[in-house]
Amino acid sequence: MAKSAERLPGTSTRLRTRDDGCCSVNFLKYVLHIYNVVLFLSGLVVGGIGIWTVAAKHSYVSLMSTSTYPTLAYALIVAGVLAVIGSWLGCGGVTSENRCVLLVYVFVVMAVLVLEAGVGALARLYEEQVGPELKMNLNRTFLENYSVRSRETAAIDQMQKEFKCCGALRFEDWLVSEWHKDEEVLKNGSVVPDSCCKTPTLLCGKRDHPSNIQYTGCIYKFLETTKDHLIILGAVGLGLSVLELFGIVLGSCLYIKLRHDFDD
Numbered sequence: 001m002a003k004s005a006e007r008l009p010g011t012s013t014r015l016r017t018r019d020d021g022c023c024s025v026n027f028l029k030y031v032l033h034i035y036n037v038v039l040f041l042s043g044l045v046v047g048g049i050g051i052w053t054v055a056a057k058h059s060y061v062s063l064m065s066t067s068t069y070p071t072l073a074y075a076l077i078v079a080g081v082l083a084v085i086g087s088w089l090g091c092g093g094v095t096s097e098n099r100c101v102l103l104v105y106v107f108v109v110m111a112v113l114v115l116e117a118g119v120g121a122l123a124r125l126y127e128e129q130v131g132p133e134l135k136m137n138l139n140r141t142f143l144e145n146y147s148v149r150s151r152e153t154a155a156i157d158q159m160q161k162e163f164k165c166c167g168a169l170r171f172e173d174w175l176v177s178e179w180h181k182d183e184e185v186l187k188n189g190s191v192v193p194d195s196c197c198k199t200p201t202l203l204c205g206k207r208d209h210p211s212n213i214q215y216t217g218c219i220y221k222f223l224e225t226t227k228d229h230l231i232i233l234g235a236v237g238l239g240l241s242v243l244e245l246f247g248i249v250l251g252s253c254l255y256i257k258l259r260h261d262f263d264d
Helices: 011-019 025-063 068-096 099-144 150-162 171-176 183-188 218-263
Strands: none
Touching: 025 068, 025 099, 025 150, 025 218, 068 099, 068 218, 099 150, 099 171, 099 218, 150 218
């Protein structure tokens, strides 16, 4: 009995290195459990912001000349989903001390880091380019595609109602548009589409008095809102990407520690 109770050589040393100190296995497991809760919550936030962006701007995607803006939003949604999956993988790997799961966890967090940092950087770059792009594309869409393409027509009507605006740069834009050349429009005597009216009703666009229609162009208001959204996307992407660095470092440290314990 006395022999069976004796510790094997090196066992006590291994237990001390495993359980003691600021880089012990137990300490790393404890910190990673807390981190994974934060990662899970950040994933919900990132995914939620991506979904909110898609929902808020989905109708206006057809008015943009590039797919950069919706791509940023979808990338955030993917990053959020990966962060949630990674948090569950992390909890499982930490609890079971499974090195394979921990390795997958580290790579998932790396993918989240790349996505979020990419979204943040691209959002900041696109913020500088979106002004000239929107001005050129929106002006052309208002003048050439309204009443010609149903998707763009619906988007412009919604924009004029939501942002309380009329025309691309000014309400007079409608007088030189393809819409104004339509026989029915000429017959009705409409000056602007009914969606320009402060209280939209059938044929209300016949009177262009400032008490009846909006005078401000849509480009300025839409551009301001789009830039605000891009700032949010950039801040969220770059800000939360820093958080993933901690997960990569902590997960790697625990993986190395467990591998050394196994090798010993």
